[in-house]
Amino acid sequence: MNLLVCISKTPETTAKISFIEDNSKFNTEGVQYIMNPYDEWYALVRAIELKEKHGGKVIAMNVGPASNDIIIRKALAIGADEAVRVDAEPDSSMFVAKQIANYAQENAIDIVFCGKETIDYNGSEVASITAEMLDLPFVSYASKMEFDGTTATIERDIEGGVEVVQVEKPFVLSASKGLAEQRIPNMKGIMMAKRKPLNVVEAVGHDSKSKLLSYTMPQGKQEVKMIDPENMDELVRLLHEEAKVI
């Protein structure tokens, strides 16, 4: 069984967000990058667990430049068997999905795992687009998954609750919190990761129709107004008259 896990690189949560070149580019200076948490903690780990139970292999896939190899090696250290990096600077989720779909098609992938969204662009787009390009069922926001080798029973998050669905492989899944428990790579894993294959392949062409033009920062918050804890009538008055939210 071939399990493909899509991993992306995102700025670490506490990274300072600023922009350069007329606000057209994200300022990467001094920014620490990490593997997107939804990809690492939930999608990757659940795929490894399935492999441990049912056999097969876990392939970690990233679309990006050579500087991403560090997070790809981490995925190998956690337990992916091999990795593939599409050597490109992705300019849209359509471009990324095209690379994933192309690879999945050529390598008889049974399940494509993605995180539910990246923590930088929060788009939740790649998995849905990939599923469509592959003409496969898609289970989004999976928070629990049982699998018998053919059929998966999956709980997925919906507004105010969960929906339980069944689907046969092949399919595409996006992972949310709960799908697995985070694994920290151990020394053996880190050593082994150095010897596991990381294949670098060329991108297939794609004409992106949505292009990022520029960034702006939202208006800064005004200084917090402190309210006397004895005087909650004043807070209610401000929420009604000033903030106009009640």
Place this chain on the structure above:
Amino acid sequence: MSVLIFAEAKNGNYKKNAFEAVYYGSQLASAIGTEAFVFTIGDGANAADLGKYGASKIWFNNAQAKTDSQVVSAMVAQAAEKAEATHVVLSNSALGKAVAGRIAVKLDASLVSGANALPIGNTVTKGVFSGKAIASFEMSGDKHVISLMGNSLKPVETGSSGIPEAIELDIPQTKLKVIETKTVDGVVPLPEAELVVSAGRGMKGPENWGIIEDLANVLGATTACSRPVADTGWRPHHEHVGQTGVAIRPNLYIAAGISGAIQHLAGVNSSKTIVVINKDPEAPFFKAADYGVLGDLFDVVPRLTEAIKKFKA
């Protein structure tokens, strides 16, 4: 030409996110000088009201599989083709996120998900980096799919009720079998809530949540919690707001006994107004708040509940 809006029904009813999508789509249609058509999945029984937000036609199809992205995207794409739509508008909800990308591929359209305002020309904006910045996207080509972030604009009634019309569509066989749907009844789900009362570790234990529920009840708010509270099982997982939980943008977010770790802020900092109640003057959340109350939440929260009761009376 037209704008095709996919209005999502929940158990046959339409809620705020559907009205917002219809209103956004109809505003967009008038800006580009065309008509707004609505498509919805269901028996059409409650769909007439969608017309009030500016749609000139309401189409429905009562397909069995209402949450399978493969089926829903096929239906929406066909409706868009039937309407000769240049734009498809939908909510950035759980279902909207699952289908938006698929629809864009089917229509060979550009895609912007989570838009926070109407497009200006071919440019549309959305929040990125968990609300810490806004990005402008240029959409090229002749078809566009836009999903709308909840609570981005206030739907206004601009038209009158329409007469829903059934339409025939070529519906693919579903490959997803829905076994069960478990939702909490009678509560506005967090992503749609305008008012949210949230609490954290400062509550000391799950048995103390009564004061939070009382405050939520008088306000008509939905309750939420921080990650440690959900992780220890004090509150259900679906109440967890923050980076790894639900990201929300209500009009009012009241946080009691939450220190305001950056991962928590990432999920709530797009809220319009934030009230922080904490006894620790160093709590980082005060820096992100509009109104702060420095005090013991076990005194302050019941006092606030009383003050709101008085105000509502």
